[in-house]
Structure formats: C-alpha cells, structure tokens
Amino acid sequence: DAGVTQSPTHLIKTRGQQVTLRCSPKSGHDTVSWYQQALGQGPQFIFQYYEEEERQRGNFPDRFSGHQFPNYSSELNVNALLLGDSALYLCASSTSGGNQETQYFGPGTRLLVL
Amino acid sequence: GQQVMQIPQYQHVQEGEDFTTYCNSSTTLSNIQWYKQRPGGHPVFLIQLVKSGEVKKQKRLTFQFGEAKKNSSLHITATQTTDVGTYFCAGNYSGGGADGLTFGKGTHLIIQP
Numbered sequence: 187d188a189g190v191t192q193s194p195t196h197l198i199k200t201r202g203q204q205v206t207l208r209c210s211p212k213s214g215h216d217t218v219s220w221y222q223q224a225l226g227q228g229p230q231f232i233f234q235y236y237e238e239e240e241r242q243r244g245n246f247p248d249r250f251s252g253h254q255f256p257n258y259s260s261e262l263n264v265n266a267l268l269l270g271d272s273a274l275y276l277c278a279s280s281t282s283g284g285n286q287e288t289q290y291f292g293p294g295t296r297l298l299v300l
Numbered sequence: 301g302q303q304v305m306q307i308p309q310y311q312h313v314q315e316g317e318d319f320t321t322y323c324n325s326s327t328t329l330s331n332i333q334w335y336k337q338r339p340g341g342h343p344v345f346l347i348q349l350v351k352s353g354e355v356k357k358q359k360r361l362t363f364q365f366g367e368a369k370k371n372s373s374l375h376i377t378a379t380q381t382t383d384v385g386t387y388f389c390a391g392n393y394s395g396g397g398a399d400g401l402t403f404g405k406g407t408h409l410i411i412q413p
Contacts (some may be wrong), residue, residue: 219400230403233400276342288348292342293342
C-alpha cells in the first residue's frame with residue numbers, strides 16, 4: 187500500500203519562472219491538501235482539492251493554483267516565482283468521510299528560488 | 301485570522317528528563333492533531349484529540365485537550381534520543397471533514413545525552 191508520493195524531490199528555479207509540483211495520494215484517499223513550510227516554520231495551508239475542485243483555500247495569492255485529476259492525484263502550480271516562495275511544499279491526503287479524518291503527509295518537494 | 305500559538309520554540313533537555321509543549325488557540329477548535337517532524341523529514345501524524353478534556357496516551361507520550369477546546373499539550377516522559385525532532389500541533393476549526401489545518405510554529409526538542 188503506497189503512501190503519499192510527491193515529485194520532484196528537489197527543484198531549483200529562478201525568479202519569475204513557473205513551477206509545477208505533483209502529488210499522488212495514499213491509496214483509498216480522495217482529498218488532497220497542499221501546504222507550504224518555510225524553514226523553521228510550521229506548514230501553512232495553501233488549498234485543498236476534492237472531486238477535482240478547490241474546496242478550501244488559505245491565505246495565498248492567485249499565483250498559487252492547483253488541479254486534481256480523476257485519479258485523485260494533484261498538481262500545485264506557482265507562477266511568477268519570488269525568492270520568498272523558497273520552501274518545502276507538502277502534500278497531504280485524506281478521505282472525505284466527514285469524520286475529521288487524519289491527513290497523511292508526503293515527503294515534500296524542496297523548492298529553491300534564486 | 302485563526303492562529304495557533306505553540307511554546308516553547310526550543311527545548312533542550314538531558315536524556316531521561318521530561319518534555320512538554322503547549323498549544324493555544326484564540327478560538328474554539330473542532331479538533332487538534334499532533335505531528336512529529338524529524339530533521340529533513342516531513343510531518344508524521346501522532347494523534348488526534350476531539351473531545352473536550354480528552355486525554356490520550358501513547359507509551360511515554362501523553363496528549364491533553366483542554367476543557368474549552370482552545371488549548372492542548374504534549375508531554376513526553378523520560379525522553380530518549382529517538383524523540384529528537386520538531387513537534388507541531390495543528391488545529392482544525394471546521395465542523396467536519398479533513399479541512400485545512402492551522403499549524404503552530406512547532407517546538408524543537410533537542411536532547412543532550
């Protein structure tokens with residue numbers, strides 16, 4: 187039973203570029219949430235996808251967008267990268283059972299913007 | 301906005317000593333979850349507390365949820381070197397479903413042998 191997987195593991199971009207990060211949820215999970223974790227900080231909620239739609243969004247600008255595919259995998263896109271976007275990007279999957287289910291985190295993608 | 305404050309930011313202990321980290325929310329939580337993150341790793345789920353006044357134990361770890369569902373604590377008895385890492389609390393303010401979590405800044409546990 188595969189857990190949450192993310193790709194790539196590391197990425198280096200320059201300011202102004204665009205990046206796409208990918209996530210495959212744990213088997214049986216249909217909900218994907220994305221978090222940004224800056225160095226030394228706790229993860230910050232970006233948004234959540236369920237049934238291929240953005241269900242909830244944190245306090246992030248429109249440069250951050252996402253997508254969920256019919257197989258429940260998800261992408262996070264960041265446009266016009268800024269130096270401050272350098273962080274660990276975490277994907278977490280869960281079920282939509284409505285019973286306050288646990289979120290399982292993937293290993294993350296470390297993004298460095300130069 | 302909703303915030304979860306966590307203290308202390310860093311905690312140095314001698315191996316064998318106890319450790320406690322505290323979380324506080326300005327508004328009532330639906331539930332609170334605790335995660336551990338090892339250096340270079342990702343958050344790993346430890347436990348979820350849902351009920352007012354709930355206390356749960358996992359071996360040397362004791363988790364508490366306050367009566368008002370605004371605060372929580374994690375206590376580790378007789379720390380071991382394997383306990384090293386950052387402990388995060390994460391609050392859920394919604395009524396149901398695995399919605400976005402609001403994380404504290406974490407407590408970095410450093411153990412001196």
